[in-house]
Amino acid sequence: MISKKRSFPFTAIVDQDDMKRALILNIVDPGIGGVLIRGEKGTAKSTAVRSLAHVLPEIEYVKGCRFRCDPSHPELLCSECMSAREEGVRQEVDRGQIRVVELPLSATEDRIAGTLDLEHVLQTGKKRFEPGVLAQANRNILYVDEVNLLEDHIVDLLLDSAAMGVNYVEREGVSFSHPSKFILIGSMNPEEGELRPQLLDRFGLCVDIVGDRYVSSRAEVVMRRLEYDSEPDAFIEKFRPETEALREKISMARERVKDVQVSQNMVEVASNIAIYFKMEGHRADITLVRAARANAAFEGKDSIDRDDFRTVAPMVLTHRVKKKPFEKSGLDREELNECIKTY
Amino acid sequence: MHQDVLRSLPFSAVRGMSLAKKALMCLAVDGSINGVLIKGPSGTGKSLLVRAFADVLSGREMINVPQNITDDQLFGGLDLEKAVSEGKATVSGGLLSRADGNLIYVDNANLMDGRTLDSLMECVESGKVIVEREGASAEYYIETSAIASMDPSERDIPDSIADRFEICVNIIPENDVRKRAEIILADMDHNKDMSAFYEIYRESDSDVADAIQSARKILASVVLGRDDVITIVKICRELNVRGHRGDISAAKVSKALAALDGRTRVSDSDISDALVLCLSHRRSSKAEKEKVNAEAAALTEAEAEETVLVEETAPDVQVPAPECSEEDKVPEENGDPTPSDAPPSAASRYDTIYEKAREALDEIEELEAFRLHEIAGIRSKRAPLSMRNSGRYRGFRIPRGKTSDPAFDATVRAAAPFQTIRGSNGLSIKIEAQDIREKIRTRRKSCSFIFAVDVSGSLVKGGMMGVVQNAIRSMLMESYVKRDRVALVTFRERAAEVAVPFTRSVELICDTLEQAPVGGSTPLASAIIVSRDYAVNYLRKHPGEKCYIMLITDGCATLPAFPCADPAGEVKRIAAAIKNPNIEWTVINSGKIYDVKRKDDARRLAEYLDARYIDIKDLGEY
Numbered sequence: 001m002i003s004k005k006r007s008f009p010f011t012a013i014v015d016q017d018d019m020k021r022a023l024i025l026n027i028v029d030p031g032i033g034g035v036l037i038r039g040e041k042g043t044a045k046s047t048a049v050r051s052l053a054h055v056l057p058e059i060e061y062v063k064g065c066r067f068r069c070d071p072s073h074p075e076l077l078c079s080e081c082m083s084a085r086e087e088g089v090r091q092e093v094d095r096g097q098i099r100v101v102e103l104p105l106s107a108t109e110d111r112i113a114g115t116l117d118l119e120h121v122l123q124t125g126k127k128r129f130e131p132g133v134l135a136q137a138n139r140n141i142l143y144v145d146e147v148n149l150l151e152d153h154i155v156d157l158l159l160d161s162a163a164m165g166v167n168y169v170e171r172e173g174v175s176f177s178h179p180s181k182f183i184l185i186g187s188m189n190p191e192e193g194e195l196r197p198q199l200l201d202r203f204g205l206c207v208d209i210v211g212d213r214y215v216s217s218r219a220e221v222v223m224r225r226l227e228y229d230s231e232p233d234a235f236i237e238k239f240r241p242e243t244e245a246l247r248e249k250i251s252m253a254r255e256r257v258k259d260v261q262v263s264q265n266m267v268e269v270a271s272n273i274a275i276y277f278k279m280e281g282h283r284a285d286i287t288l289v290r291a292a293r294a295n296a297a298f299e300g301k302d303s304i305d306r307d308d309f310r311t312v313a314p315m316v317l318t319h320r321v322k323k324k325p326f327e328k329s330g331l332d333r334e335e336l337n338e339c340i341k342t343y
Numbered sequence: 344m345h346q347d348v349l350r351s352l353p354f355s356a357v358r359g360m361s362l363a364k365k366a367l368m369c370l371a372v373d374g375s376i377n378g379v380l381i382k383g384p385s386g387t388g389k390s391l392l393v394r395a396f397a398d399v400l401s402g403r404e405m406i407n408v409p410q411n412i413t414d415d416q417l418f419g420g421l422d423l424e425k426a427v428s429e430g431k432a433t434v435s436g437g438l439l440s441r442a443d444g445n446l447i448y449v450d451n452a453n454l455m456d457g458r459t460l461d462s463l464m465e466c467v468e469s470g471k472v473i474v475e476r477e478g479a480s481a482e483y484y485i486e487t488s489a490i491a492s493m494d495p496s497e498r499d500i501p502d503s504i505a506d507r508f509e510i511c512v513n514i515i516p517e518n519d520v521r522k523r524a525e526i527i528l529a530d531m532d533h534n535k536d537m538s539a540f541y542e543i544y545r546e547s548d549s550d551v552a553d554a555i556q557s558a559r560k561i562l563a564s565v566v567l568g569r570d571d572v573i574t575i576v577k578i579c580r581e582l583n584v585r586g587h588r589g590d591i592s593a594a595k596v597s598k599a600l601a602a603l604d605g606r607t608r609v610s611d612s613d614i615s616d617a618l619v620l621c622l623s624h625r626r627s628s629k630a631e632k633e634k635v636n637a638e639a640a641a642l643t644e645a646e647a648e649e650t651v652l653v654e655e656t657a658p659d660v661q662v663p664a665p666e667c668s669e670e671d672k673v674p675e676e677n678g679d680p681t682p683s684d685a686p687p688s689a690a691s692r693y694d695t696i697y698e699k700a701r702e703a704l705d706e707i708e709e710l711e712a713f714r715l716h717e718i719a720g721i722r723s724k725r726a727p728l729s730m731r732n733s734g735r736y737r738g739f740r741i742p743r744g745k746t747s748d749p750a751f752d753a754t755v756r757a758a759a760p761f762q763t764i765r766g767s768n769g770l771s772i773k774i775e776a777q778d779i780r781e782k783i784r785t786r787r788k789s790c791s792f793i794f795a796v797d798v799s800g801s802l803v804k805g806g807m808m809g810v811v812q813n814a815i816r817s818m819l820m821e822s823y824v825k826r827d828r829v830a831l832v833t834f835r836e837r838a839a840e841v842a843v844p845f846t847r848s849v850e851l852i853c854d855t856l857e858q859a860p861v862g863g864s865t866p867l868a869s870a871i872i873v874s875r876d877y878a879v880n881y882l883r884k885h886p887g888e889k890c891y892i893m894l895i896t897d898g899c900a901t902l903p904a905f906p907c908a909d910p911a912g913e914v915k916r917i918a919a920a921i922k923n924p925n926i927e928w929t930v931i932n933s934g935k936i937y938d939v940k941r942k943d944d945a946r947r948l949a950e951y952l953d954a955r956y957i958d959i960k961d962l963g964e965y
Contacts, residue, residue, distance in 0.1 A: 125427040172752035271523035280516040281386020
């Protein structure tokens with residue numbers, strides 16, 4: 001379920017700037033809470049997510065840990081690493097790239113949450129926990145294609161883990177919990193049905209994408225695809241300098257994001273926007289500030305300003321604004337710009 | 344193996360939600376309070392608060408109950424390892440046995456299987472867990488309290504289960520810029536340096552923990568006077584609270600509140616706060632309330648007079664105590680109100696408390712938007728068993744013949760006790776055919792709605808089309824929330840047709856309705872037949888489900904389904920002939936209000952169909 005195969009280079013995707021930016025911001029600050037990509041079929045949704053592999057930075061983790069625990073955060077260690085540490089075992093540190101873990105639609109509850117290791121029981125008579133997708137996803141990206149078609153009880157599972165960063169398993173005779181903090185990325189085609197509102201709010205950002213309307217860029221899409229299909233390695237090589245540069249830029253932004261200045265004034269802009277658009281929960285405001293901060297870091301700025309809000313606010317609000325009767329899209333861009341200007 | 348609820352923030356760093364904080368602290372103070380239910384929109388910090396609460400419990404733990412927990416894991420089941428090694432069927436307690444002396448937490452409680460949540464609360468309430476499984480039975484006692492949180496926008500939990508929680512708190516979204524900004528800043532500080540952030544709040548957190556500890560010590564000596572109890576009982580009755588749980592809870596909670604404040608005397612604001620905490624989930628719904636009011640108006644008046652009389656002579660007369668044994672001792676042993684303590688006028692005191700509690704409760708009630716499910720009169724029902732190999736694993740059974748969906752854990756457990764007598768073939772466990780168990784899975788029940796919409800001339804002329812479209816859109820927003828299937832039937836001119844077959848796409852229904860041709864005569868009878876046939880067809884493919892038909896019309900039939908029939912009489916005959924227990928009708932009158940001539944057509948139609956009747960202008964009240 002881990003995409004290790006080669007994929008289309010991220011930087012070779014034509015246009016779709018919002019989508020690319022939303023994905024990048026999440027890598028810069030995983031606390032933003034993921035991205036939901038809505039769009040018709042064939043608008044490079046999955047291609048973009050899979051191609052992230054080229055630009056993902058490396059992280060440190062405890063060597064041999066099933067959950068890739070973070071050695072620098074002892075309070076977030078899994079129970080196995082925790083007891084090893086308590087016993088005084090020296091834990092070696094390994095480095096590896098953040099991975100894109102895919103959650104297939106057909107996956108069953110036990111494969112996702114983890115379950116009783118049947119083989120182990122039959123052979124030894126002892127119980128053991130066999131981790132599932134949520135374990136693999138810890139500190140990585142969890143990608144769900146066609147997330148709106150996921151069965152309800154699977155969505156419930158995701159809701160719990162996404163909220164708490166911990167996967168609690170109490171089933172089939174096993175009682176186990178392990179860290180499961182992931183960047184949730186979903187893509188969907190809205191024509192096939194809506195997403196449950198509870199899950200909708202869990203996505204930090206949302207972008208609506210449409211296919212390019214201009215002949216020239218559409219032609220470019222076709223050209224690049226043909227080139228990639230005929231000689232993928234050469235194509236990837238061709239875009240390597242750009243990809244490397246972006247990867248470097250993202251790594252830099254990750255390091256500086258916590259030092260970006262956020263003034264009281266800017267924080268109040270965020271809460272005013274949230275109140276103006278009748279946001280009930282606080283995820284919208286918090287995400288606004290965090291995304292703006294990530295955006296500033298990515299653009300190499302030292303503090304956030306209104307331009308950062310102009311970039312990220314549509315992504316934060318699109319899926320959270322309650323639609324009124326007779327309105328196609330909930331978010332009025334003009335109103336939003338006015339709102340950012342005045343407060 | 345197990346770690347308790349992950350702590351994410353210091354308790355005192357959580358901004359706002361003062362009522363919810365009080366509720367949780369009360370729970371920690373008085374062990375006889377069984378539960379706190381926290382309801383609020385997504386992202387308001389419900390689970391954050393509860394998890395932070397684990398920090399101030401001094402020694403007690405908070406045990407997390409995932410909402411997809413299986414029954415044997417929760418209540419207890421056969422001890423697998425012991426069964427294999429010793430061949431004995433013994434029960435190992437489930438998660439609940441770990442909960443003894445601790446607190447349990449259910450996040451997203453509304454998504455949990457209703458039956459499981461109900462039994463869980465039963466165990467918490469009675470303090471006793473009975474396990475009867477796989478030939479092993481056991482019984483154990485626990486002392487625990489439950490905290491549950493949920494976002495009601497998706498679906499609510501049944502009233503009967505909510506009633507088992509003494510306290511219910513509704514989180515009201517914060518609308519103050521400064522306060523919202525503070526929350527953002529706190530989040531950033533926490534994110535920047537977690538241990539420094541904890542250090543800032545260490546002291547105030549330990550203050551909270553101390554307050555809880557000392558309140559636990561003085562709780563027994565807190566006095567709740569007889570007149571206080573009478574006040575509580577009267578207000579509960581005034582607010583249409585059913586059953587005695589509300590009264591009892593409010594009494595307990597007001598004592599806990601006083602204890603938290605370091606007092607042994609319950610104050611008026613303790614009582615009004617307790618009423619707000621304990622009654623919001625126990626008031627009967629609006630429609631029911633009106634009915635009760637109408638029936639009991641005269642009775643209440645008479646009773647009220649009687650109560651006043653009793654109260655005036657109270658000092659010497661034995662007032663019947665509320666039916667609760669826990670409270671009996673309070674007025675008897677400690678009820679020694681000195682005159683100086685008593686407020687100047689009992690009546691005005693009652694009024695103040697009543698007004699304060701009612702205002703807060705009304706505010707909570709206003710939060711609840713109108714709900715399609717209430718309009719159609721749907722009560723949540725037990726989830727039907729799922730036939731396919733999908734859905735939530737709820738339990739297991741012995742399969743009939745071969746199964747394609749074995750329950751491994753149950754199978755192994757069934758085989759376990761026999762391992763010492765069965766020869767193993769190199770394996771640790773030998774499984775025989777009679778051990779095989781299969782999974783019972785449940786799927787969430789979704790409802791199917793058919794909107795049959797009158798788009799004939801009379802509506803267009805009356806200018807009601809806009810209102811109708813608006814109403815449908817609002818109702819659909821609700822159905823989209825609940826993930827129901829919706830179909831659209833439109834009727835005008837000569838025919839009724841299924842304009843949109845069952846779908847989950849709200850947009851599709853709205854767009855089709857907006858673009859539907861309008862005007863012409865009203866083939867009401869055809870509309871009824873078409874909707875009904877479509878529903879019956881659907882039900883044939885989906886046995887066990889129910890269809891709700893929302894017939895939106897002014898009720899004035901002008902075109903018969905069969906030539907030469909009288910349109911109105913025909914509707915009556917057809918309506919009588921098509922009764923089906925799995926189809927429920929709702930007639931929404933979309934006629935102009937002042938159209939006296941036609942005013943009763945829709946109402947009559949509803950009577951013929953045995954349908955609920957709603958005037959479109961009243962939709963906002965649901």
